[in-house]
Amino acid sequence: MLDHFTPNKDIKAAEQSKKVREFADEKNIVNFFDVGEVGVEHCLLPEKGMVTAGDLVIGADSHTCTYGALGAFSTGVGSTDMAVGMAYGKAWLRVPSAMSFVLHGKPSKWVSGKDVILHIIGKIGVDGTLYKSMEFSGDGVQNLTVDDRLCICNMAIEAGAKNGFFPVDKQTVQYLEDHGAKPPRVYYADPDAAYEYVMEIDLAELKPSVAFPHLPENVKTFDEIGEVKIDQVVIGSCTNGRLSDFVTAAEILKGKKVAKGVRALIIPATQRIYLDAMKLGLLEIFVNAGCAVSAPTCGPCLGGHMGILAKGERCVATTNRNFVGRMGDPGSEVYLASPAVAAASALAGKLETPENL
Amino acid sequence: MLLKGTVIKYGDNVDTDVIIPARYLNTSDPKELASHCMEDIDKDFAKKIKPGDIIVAGSNFGCGSSREHAPIAIKYSGISCVVAKSFARIFYRNAINTGLPIIETDAEIDNGDELEIDLAAGTITNLTKGETSTFPPFPAFLQGIIDAGGLMNAMKKI
Numbered sequence: 001m002l003d004h005f006t007p008n009k010d011i012k013a014a015e016q017s018k019k020v021r022e023f024a025d026e027k028n029i030v031n032f033f034d035v036g037e038v039g040v041e042h043c044l045l046p047e048k049g050m051v052t053a054g055d056l057v058i059g060a061d062s063h064t065c066t067y068g069a070l071g072a073f074s075t076g077v078g079s080t081d082m083a084v085g086m087a088y089g090k091a092w093l094r095v096p097s098a099m100s101f102v103l104h105g106k107p108s109k110w111v112s113g114k115d116v117i118l119h120i121i122g123k124i125g126v127d128g129t130l131y132k133s134m135e136f137s138g139d140g141v142q143n144l145t146v147d148d149r150l151c152i153c154n155m156a157i158e159a160g161a162k163n164g165f166f167p168v169d170k171q172t173v174q175y176l177e178d179h180g181a182k183p184p185r186v187y188y189a190d191p192d193a194a195y196e197y198v199m200e201i202d203l204a205e206l207k208p209s210v211a212f213p214h215l216p217e218n219v220k221t222f223d224e225i226g227e228v229k230i231d232q233v234v235i236g237s238c239t240n241g242r243l244s245d246f247v248t249a250a251e252i253l254k255g256k257k258v259a260k261g262v263r264a265l266i267i268p269a270t271q272r273i274y275l276d277a278m279k280l281g282l283l284e285i286f287v288n289a290g291c292a293v294s295a296p297t298c299g300p301c302l303g304g305h306m307g308i309l310a311k312g313e314r315c316v317a318t319t320n321r322n323f324v325g326r327m328g329d330p331g332s333e334v335y336l337a338s339p340a341v342a343a344a345s346a347l348a349g350k351l352e353t354p355e356n357l
Numbered sequence: 358m359l360l361k362g363t364v365i366k367y368g369d370n371v372d373t374d375v376i377i378p379a380r381y382l383n384t385s386d387p388k389e390l391a392s393h394c395m396e397d398i399d400k401d402f403a404k405k406i407k408p409g410d411i412i413v414a415g416s417n418f419g420c421g422s423s424r425e426h427a428p429i430a431i432k433y434s435g436i437s438c439v440v441a442k443s444f445a446r447i448f449y450r451n452a453i454n455t456g457l458p459i460i461e462t463d464a465e466i467d468n469g470d471e472l473e474i475d476l477a478a479g480t481i482t483n484l485t486k487g488e489t490s491t492f493p494p495f496p497a498f499l500q501g502i503i504d505a506g507g508l509m510n511a512m513k514k515i
Binding site for chain 2: 004005009010012013016060061062064076077078079080081083084087088092126127130131157160162215302303304308321323324325326330
């Protein structure tokens with residue numbers, strides 16, 4: 001899955017990609033995805049039905065924890081662990097203790113999965129669930145779409161978690177069926193399961209949120225945010241590069257123009273999302289609003305390419321990390337937010353909540 | 358194994374993007390990675406390290422990406438060991454798998470302190486402060502990976 005530095009970002013990345021291509025060809029790797037087919041891995045695997053409930057997944061990317069949204073146990077490892085896993089079919093795993101996040105109620109219109117996970121990380125910190133499992137439950141789960149849940153589990157790692165996990169419900173089963181995944185094997189928590197910590201969250205009380213530089217735990221809501229001018233907006237990534245994210249952004253950007261001086265980048269995470277966005281007329285809305293639409297890539301999220309920041313520049317991104325130098329110069333700043341906040345900010349030229357538009 | 362070196366101290370949440378920024382991940386050459394280690398928070402890191410020096414940090418060291426380039430960059434910069442209050446889990450695995458010694462301790466250690474660490478005995482002696490503290494040994498199977506010099510070597514022995 002060549003997603004981080006493709007289309008090849010520079011000569012060195014091209015050489016690396018070439019090596020991978022040659023290896024995949026030599027070994028007849030069936031599930032090898034290159035430019036033209038590839039998407040951001042954590043959006044592409046669920047889309048292709050390659051993960052199902054009950055699977056135990058390891059992946060050589062920290063955001064492998066995304067698939068917990070589908071009822072899989074899924075966690076990131078390094079490349080040596082991955083190579084050993086591929087060669088031997090084995091991995092060592094310590095059974096983590098669990099922390100429970102009980103979700104109640106229904107989020108308001110402009111509150112999405114991103115705001116839920118930012119709220120949680122803001123409360124417990126970037127090491128709040130270090131080496132632990134984040135287990136989500138409660139009547140509020142049914143009011144979160146599968147895309148919301150994928151976004152929430154995606155950022156479990158930003159609280160230090162080993163994995164995130166949602167219970168399988170009708171929506172999950174429908175999603176798995178729609179994407180041709182294997183029949184789910186459903187596991188639920190024991191009724192008397194012991195948790196290290198339980199946090200109750202009323203989704204109706206949550207507000208659009210932003211994580212300020214340089215940690216995902218520096219979360220603020222708009223009543224605490226003054227005027228923060230921005231230079232760039234990125235809507236995409238394994239966190240928020242799915243079709244529903246672009247539907248939301250387009251709803252805000254339709255018939256309007258991105259503020260002068262703001263570069264707005266739209267990066268559908270997979271070819272199918274790109275195509276669906278095109279069919280729905282979303283790409284036209286984005287281009288007419290003055291956004292640049294890119295081919296699927298991880299690109300700017302990790303400061304790879306396609307939107308690197310200069311010193312002093314600020315970006316509102318729907319991505320997952322805002323560490324020092326994450327998207328470019330160490331003197332640049334990344335503000336993490338939902339697609340709705342990112343789109344509203346693109347129009348305003350500063351951090352803005354869609355509630356004010 | 359006895360490690361001896363001067364402490365370079367950092368705070369909490371030292372993330373993989375500052376240990377080795379992603380813009381340099383277009384190479385897997387350990388020396389080249391080491392030349393950019395920590396540069397976004399400590400520009401002179403690569404220049405000032407003496408072989409054997411020890412990184413001491415707060416909680417959640419190595420948070421962020423799964424990039425194995427992070428422990429490799431540290432190891433090839435000449436750092437002999439990373440001592441922290443806690444480690445992010447993927448970094449923890451990657452350090453063991455690539456043979457970078459790491460130790461979890463709450464001992465108070467300051468920048469510039471001289472440390473002597475006995476990995477087998479599980480002791481940290483702060484030569485500057487004249488204090489010795491202990492740390493728990495790794496579980497046997499992890500120690501086996503470390504003794505083999507990393508996971509690749511350990512698997513070859515099975």
